[in-house]
Amino acid sequence: FSIDRCAHAGTPADADLTAFNSTCYEFVVVRGGSFQDARNYCKSRNGDLVHGFK
Numbered sequence: 001f002s003i004d005r006c007a008h009a010g011t012p013a014d015a016d017l018t019a020f021n022s023t024c025y026e027f028v029v030v031r032g033g034s035f036q037d038a039r040n041y042c043k044s045r046n047g048d049l050v051h052g053f054k
Contacts, residue, residue, distance in 0.1 A: 001019050001022045002019070003017045003018060003019045003024070005019070005024070006018075006019055006024035006025075006026070010045070011026065012028055014028065014030050015027065015028045016028075016029075025050070026045070026047070028041075035049070035051075
């Protein structure tokens, strides 16, 4: 599984992409905003915000 499959139109130039267990992850760490803003962004791209790690 290649990260080439993760990139699509609209992926920000400053995003870091990675794949793990055939799942794509997009990291955008240069934007400010609230948790809800970030979650809405992810959902608009058919994803969700990764959270709740301990």
